Amino acid sequence: MKKAINIGILGFGTVASSFYHIFSEQKGELDSIFSVPINIKKIFTRGNSHPVPENIKKLSVQNASDILEDKEIDIVIELIGGIHPAKDFILQAISGGKSIITANKALLAEHGEEIFKKCIDKKTNIGFEAAVGGGIPILRAIKNGLAGDKVKSVYSIINGTSNFILSKMTKEGGKFEDVLKKAQEKGYAEADPSLDINGTDSAHKLAILGRLAFSTSLSMKDVIIEGIENITQLDISFAKELGYTIKLLGILKDEDSKIEIRVHPTLIPSSSLLSKIDGVFNAFLVNTKFAGPLSLTGYGAGGNPTASAVMGDLMEIASRLVNDDSHHDFIISKIKNKLNIKTKKDIISRYYLRFSAMDRPGVLSKISGILGENSISISSMLQKGRKVEGSVPIVITTHEANEEELFKSIALCDKLDVISAKTMVLRIEDKIE
Amino acid sequence: MKKAINIGILGFGTVASSFYHIFSEQKGELDSIFSVPINIKKIFTRGNSHPVPENIKKLSVQNASDILEDKEIDIVIELIGGIHPAKDFILQAISGGKSIITANKALLAEHGEEIFKKCIDKKTNIGFEAAVGGGIPILRAIKNGLAGDKVKSVYSIINGTSNFILSKMTKEGGKFEDVLKKAQEKGYAEADPSLDINGTDSAHKLAILGRLAFSTSLSMKDVIIEGIENITQLDISFAKELGYTIKLLGILKDEDSKIEIRVHPTLIPSSSLLSKIDGVFNAFLVNTKFAGPLSLTGYGAGGNPTASAVMGDLMEIASRLVNDDSHHDFIISKIKNKLNIKTKKDIISRYYLRFSAMDRPGVLSKISGILGENSISISSMLQKGRKVEGSVPIVITTHEANEEELFKSIALCDKLDVISAKTMVLRIEDKIE
Numbered sequence: 001m002k003k004a005i006n007i008g009i010l011g012f013g014t015v016a017s018s019f020y021h022i023f024s025e026q027k028g029e030l031d032s033i034f035s036v037p038i039n040i041k042k043i044f045t046r047g048n049s050h051p052v053p054e055n056i057k058k059l060s061v062q063n064a065s066d067i068l069e070d071k072e073i074d075i076v077i078e079l080i081g082g083i084h085p086a087k088d089f090i091l092q093a094i095s096g097g098k099s100i101i102t103a104n105k106a107l108l109a110e111h112g113e114e115i116f117k118k119c120i121d122k123k124t125n126i127g128f129e130a131a132v133g134g135g136i137p138i139l140r141a142i143k144n145g146l147a148g149d150k151v152k153s154v155y156s157i158i159n160g161t162s163n164f165i166l167s168k169m170t171k172e173g174g175k176f177e178d179v180l181k182k183a184q185e186k187g188y189a190e191a192d193p194s195l196d197i198n199g200t201d202s203a204h205k206l207a208i209l210g211r212l213a214f215s216t217s218l219s220m221k222d223v224i225i226e227g228i229e230n231i232t233q234l235d236i237s238f239a240k241e242l243g244y245t246i247k248l249l250g251i252l253k254d255e256d257s258k259i260e261i262r263v264h265p266t267l268i269p270s271s272s273l274l275s276k277i278d279g280v281f282n283a284f285l286v287n288t289k290f291a292g293p294l295s296l297t298g299y300g301a302g303g304n305p306t307a308s309a310v311m312g313d314l315m316e317i318a319s320r321l322v323n324d325d326s327h328h329d330f331i332i333s334k335i336k337n338k339l340n341i342k343t344k345k346d347i348i349s350r351y352y353l354r355f356s357a358m359d360r361p362g363v364l365s366k367i368s369g370i371l372g373e374n375s376i377s378i379s380s381m382l383q384k385g386r387k388v389e390g391s392v393p394i395v396i397t398t399h400e401a402n403e404e405e406l407f408k409s410i411a412l413c414d415k416l417d418v419i420s421a422k423t424m425v426l427r428i429e430d431k432i433e
Numbered sequence: 434m435k436k437a438i439n440i441g442i443l444g445f446g447t448v449a450s451s452f453y454h455i456f457s458e459q460k461g462e463l464d465s466i467f468s469v470p471i472n473i474k475k476i477f478t479r480g481n482s483h484p485v486p487e488n489i490k491k492l493s494v495q496n497a498s499d500i501l502e503d504k505e506i507d508i509v510i511e512l513i514g515g516i517h518p519a520k521d522f523i524l525q526a527i528s529g530g531k532s533i534i535t536a537n538k539a540l541l542a543e544h545g546e547e548i549f550k551k552c553i554d555k556k557t558n559i560g561f562e563a564a565v566g567g568g569i570p571i572l573r574a575i576k577n578g579l580a581g582d583k584v585k586s587v588y589s590i591i592n593g594t595s596n597f598i599l600s601k602m603t604k605e606g607g608k609f610e611d612v613l614k615k616a617q618e619k620g621y622a623e624a625d626p627s628l629d630i631n632g633t634d635s636a637h638k639l640a641i642l643g644r645l646a647f648s649t650s651l652s653m654k655d656v657i658i659e660g661i662e663n664i665t666q667l668d669i670s671f672a673k674e675l676g677y678t679i680k681l682l683g684i685l686k687d688e689d690s691k692i693e694i695r696v697h698p699t700l701i702p703s704s705s706l707l708s709k710i711d712g713v714f715n716a717f718l719v720n721t722k723f724a725g726p727l728s729l730t731g732y733g734a735g736g737n738p739t740a741s742a743v744m745g746d747l748m749e750i751a752s753r754l755v756n757d758d759s760h761h762d763f764i765i766s767k768i769k770n771k772l773n774i775k776t777k778k779d780i781i782s783r784y785y786l787r788f789s790a791m792d793r794p795g796v797l798s799k800i801s802g803i804l805g806e807n808s809i810s811i812s813s814m815l816q817k818g819r820k821v822e823g824s825v826p827i828v829i830t831t832h833e834a835n836e837e838e839l840f841k842s843i844a845l846c847d848k849l850d851v852i853s854a855k856t857m858v859l860r861i862e863d864k865i866e
Contacts, residue, residue, distance in 0.1 A: 137570075
């Protein structure tokens with residue numbers, strides 16, 4: 001049995017300083033649970049934008065190698081974020097037999113499989129609950145709780161910034177740019193919010209979740225990604241009129257071992273649970289073969305919630321280390337198959353189409369003609385006669401259609417001389433509960 | 434490393450037959466994940482009300498000892514339910530070094546600590562995710578996900594039968610007795626539904642949850658329990674008028690290490706998430722110190738959801754056995770303190786009071802006089818003049834008041850000659866989100 005568990009922290013931003021605070025508060029209890037002291041031995045603080053507080057200066061080191069090469073450090077908690085140098089640090093730590101806890105979704109999405117493989121080779125542990133859904137224990141629910149079930153689909157709201165902006169636009173009106181600016185002023189959006197609003201951050205988390213949910217290899221290239229940059233008040237109010245709310249959803253589906261993985265703004269029924277998840281909350285609706293539908297909601301980001309998830313991983317890994325238990329989360333060792341990923345050619349969905357049409361006779365017949373020729377069947381049509389910048393919006397919702405054919409026919413429509421701007425295409429998901 | 438993992442099942446009712454079905458479907462995958470075969474070796478079927486299907490007759494044994502004394506059986510899945518003989522069977526299995534999976538909430542609530550202790554002594558595993566919340570991985574979320582956080586409170590809907598009846602009464606009207614009868618006809622309530630509707634079943638689950646959430650010893654005597662038998666349409670419609678919905682809640686609170694644990698029908702804001710959990714769904718709203726509020730919802734009962742939770746436990750325990758890992762869930766070994774439990778003397782709540790008063794002048798002044806003398810401050814009053822069986826209902830909601838003083842003053846009010854029936858007292862919880 002070990003005499004102590006020593007931790008090295010890489011980075012000292014918001015999550016790390018919350019973690020330090022929570023850890024210090026719980027340390028007495030941890031030591032008593034594990035019967036050996038658990039210590040934060042060193043913190044790599046260089047390049048950190050926050051000032052290093054006086055009380056942790058004694059732990060502060062200026063070179064990551066002071067942690068990575070320290071043979072007494074058992075667990076490295078990586079909270080730098082980004083790919084470089086985090087990836088090299090983590091790989092070096094694993095090579096040295098250290099266990100890893102990380103909240104780095106970009107790194108795990110891009111290089112997770114390489115990192116998992118190295119952990120298995122070196123018989124070290126890795127915890128990454130904090131990388132997806134902040135304080136919501138969604139990875140544990142999927143990895144362990146549903147380990148003997150089958151996940152059929154996951155509908156998720158996994159980016160707080162985008163959800164905050166869309167909720168605000170829906171409830172209070174306003175243009176995307178103005179609402180984003182306000183979110184930045186209030187600290188709900190970063191100075192450079194592009195990864196949040198263009199869907200990349202959601203896609204990172206979804207790729208991590210998809211690997212565990214379907215025990216499959218997945219790369220970022222597999223994910224269909226669209227952001228919320230082009231959503232207008234016009235779309236929000238048309239959606240509302242049709243009984244829908246627009247949310248940036250991360251969607252996973254498994255149909256006969258063919259996987260769908262996509263992130264995009266989606267029209268969902270305004271009566272659904274997910275449509276009511278507002279502001280910075282995250283939510284997961286998991287449909288399983290046997291347990292039925294499960295939902296989990298909570299804070300998906302922020303210092304304390306993310307640090308709480310890091311604490312959960314620490315408890316689990318420390319418990320293994322204290323007991324000299326080197327066996328692995330079977331679900332990580334299980335990721336070896338590459339299931340088929342659906343491309344636009346295979347995906348079937350309902351669509352919301354907003355055409356910007358000149359106010360001339362015969363427009364609708366031209367559009368519906370093209371749609372009909374491409375086997376796109378119309379479910380409803382709204383034409384409010386509101387002139388927006390010289391053109392009139394025509395909204396059409398379709399029945400289920402093939403995504404490739406849909407985009408092909410929209411490209412044809414957009415070439416019509418009566419169409420004055422690029423048509424807005426959004427997916428509709430009706431059956432999310 | 435073990436050459437095979439052998440399972441013995443005690444009982445073959447709804448959950449066991451769902452488990453058998455799911456297990457058989459997944460067996461190929463399980464064998465490949467664990468690299469050793471996982472087998473159901475024997476099923477104890479005596480006393481089972483369902484007929485034993487032809488294909489499992491070869492596994493069927495008529496004496497539990499055929500399983501309990503079989504040295505090749507590693508895991509006993511107890512799905513008989515009830516205290517006797519389940520308790521003796523489980524203790525005997527643990528003595529023989531076998532790991533246990535059980536969905537038996539009554540047994541764990543009453544004798545869980547004795548059983549946990551024996552598991553720790555004998556270094557065997559125990560899984561009981563299926564005992565609380567069916568397919569919802571709530572115990573894992575509390576035990577592992579929040580292991581490094583602090584649970585401040587849990588508000589839960591953990592009895593599907595009661596929730597079905599209350600939802601139905603709220604949405605469609607009808608008397609308690611009639612709705613219960615319909616629920617029985619449809620299979621949503623058992624022939625003898627008393628444990629479900631009198632709050633005992635919820636209390637069993639809450640006691641199990643409370644032990645894990647607060648790492649404390651808890652017995653059924655600690656739980657304040659009231660059922661839904663006396664809820665009338667009058668209460669449901671008054672509640673609605675006041676902006677509330679009546680739900681049977683299981684409540685856990687930790688205030689400075691003083692614990693509240695109670696089950697009772699509760700008025701909760703009609704805008705809250707829990708008020709929207711209808712029918713046989715269960716829900717948990719967990720407030721934590723660091724992760725913030727978390728919610729989990731799903732099917733709380735039924736063959737497949739419960740069997741899915743058993744499968745999750747099986748995966749975890751099989752993984753430990755295959756890896757010769759005998760270390761323990763630290764949270765179970767942690768249950769050793771006995772925190773203070775609040776009694777009615779310590780509990781503060783808001784209350785809904787429905788008096789049945791004779792339609793005479795001065796009634797209100799008599800009631801409010803008694804309340805005032807006992808420091809019960811009135812928040813609102815409703816008197817609709819509806820004569821119900823010779824008396825008029827007067828509804829008073831209070832500000833926060835001491836529960837002992839409240840019940841003392843209601844006892845005094847009920848002695849007034851203008852009060853014609855026992856006053857209905859329900860608690861109000863406003864801050865459940």
